[in-house]
Amino acid sequence: MLSPLKHPKPSSSRPTVIQFISYEYRLLLVAIQFLTRLPVPPFAYYNPQWLHQSSRHFPAVGLLVGLLCAGVFWLGSILFTPLVAAVISTVFGIRLTGGFHEDGLADSCDGLGGGLTRERTLTIMKDSRLGTYGVLGLVSALLLKVTLLASMPLSVAIIALIIGHTASRLLCISLLALLPYGGEIEHAKAKPMAQQLTPLQGMLSSGWLILAGVLVTIIFPNTMHQIGLGQWLLTLLLALIATDYMRRLLYRRLEGYTGDGLGATQQVSEVAIYIGLAASMPFI
Numbered sequence: 001m002l003s004p005l006k007h008p009k010p011s012s013s014r015p016t017v018i019q020f021i022s023y024e025y026r027l028l029l030v031a032i033q034f035l036t037r038l039p040v041p042p043f044a045y046y047n048p049q050w051l052h053q054s055s056r057h058f059p060a061v062g063l064l065v066g067l068l069c070a071g072v073f074w075l076g077s078i079l080f081t082p083l084v085a086a087v088i089s090t091v092f093g094i095r096l097t098g099g100f101h102e103d104g105l106a107d108s109c110d111g112l113g114g115g116l117t118r119e120r121t122l123t124i125m126k127d128s129r130l131g132t133y134g135v136l137g138l139v140s141a142l143l144l145k146v147t148l149l150a151s152m153p154l155s156v157a158i159i160a161l162i163i164g165h166t167a168s169r170l171l172c173i174s175l176l177a178l179l180p181y182g183g184e185i186e187h188a189k190a191k192p193m194a195q196q197l198t199p200l201q202g203m204l205s206s207g208w209l210i211l212a213g214v215l216v217t218i219i220f221p222n223t224m225h226q227i228g229l230g231q232w233l234l235t236l237l238l239a240l241i242a243t244d245y246m247r248r249l250l251y252r253r254l255e256g257y258t259g260d261g262l263g264a265t266q267q268v269s270e271v272a273i274y275i276g277l278a279a280s281m282p283f284i
Contacts, residue, residue, distance in 0.1 A: 030054040035061045035169075037098050056201045059170040059208035066165030066212070069093045070158040077154050086149040089161065090142060101172075102138055104263015106130055109137030111260070112253055121253055122183060125260050141267050148274040155223040159216045160277045166212040168270035170205060171243040175257045175265060177202045178247055182256025227277070235276025242272035 015023070029040045031054040072092045076085030094102060107125045113133030115121025124131070130138075149157045217224050246265040250257050257265075 024057070026050070027054040028057045028060055031057040031061050032064070035100055036065065036096055038064075038096070055173050055176060056205040057208070058173050059166050059205050059212075062165040062167075062169035063162065063208055063212050063215075065093060065096055066162040067215075068096060069165065070161040073149070073157060073161060074154065077157075081150075082152075082154070082157070083146070083150040086146045086157070089149065090145050093165075101263040101266045102141070104260040105141060105267040106134035106138045107260040108258075108264035110134040112249065113137075115253075118182075118254055122258070125258065141271055144271050145274060148271070148278045151278050153223075155220045156227065156277060159220055159223060159227075160274055162212055162216055163209075164270045164273040164277075166209050167239060167273055168266045170202075170209050171239060171269040172262050172266040173205065174202055174243065175247055175250070175262060179251055180256040181258070182250060182254035182261070183258040231276065231279070234279060235273055238272040238276045239269050242268045 026043070027050055029043075030050045032038055033040045034051060034054065035058065069089045069092060073085050073089035076088040079085075080088070107127075110127070110131040110133045111121040111123075111125035114131060115124050149160065152160060243265060246261065246268055250261045250265075254261065
């Protein structure tokens, strides 16, 4: 658990490179602790504002999760069929993150599917019980993930996992810059997150996606070339359409984003990325 001790007042002088790297590393650890169940070193003190600032490193957590899931998928494909490997990798990812985003998807499906007013929708989304819409949405997403990954050649599936987990979290936090907070601040699970992400911070966080792209290009140069620019553009288009759909839906129904809505956006955009890459198979 993070210590509730207050953060000392920052110095007015410009931070050194070492201080900057140390601070960003601390924010990265906060993001890892918030989004996964991976252990991180304890903090001597904690500032709640770090949680909001750590959102720019959410794609980094996606990159880490994607790499680990890709490793499990690779190992599973050696021992079992692609379908079994896809199931094991998906279950591993859920265990790694504690079903954090899947829970947001289920709650969003329940609330947006069963609520007729904004207030009723928020009430349903806060309910810990799982309803019909939530079950259908969650099962549909999981089935799509597993079958799409199983349909890809091994190298493409590994690329899809790494890029999908990274890019979907980048698209997810884009709503912090595009929408106001639409929930109830006093009932928010993470109050510091109920703030907007600046466009500049969003641009900086895209560096993690660039790093993911460089890594998969180094590991699978031939596969990246075979997929082709056209199919990458298709994947990008589908991911942007999925994200924009969630943006419009959340704004229309809730007048902004919520934590559950961000989780649902991550899941929907991840599936869209898999669809785009799976659709490229006939063209390879």
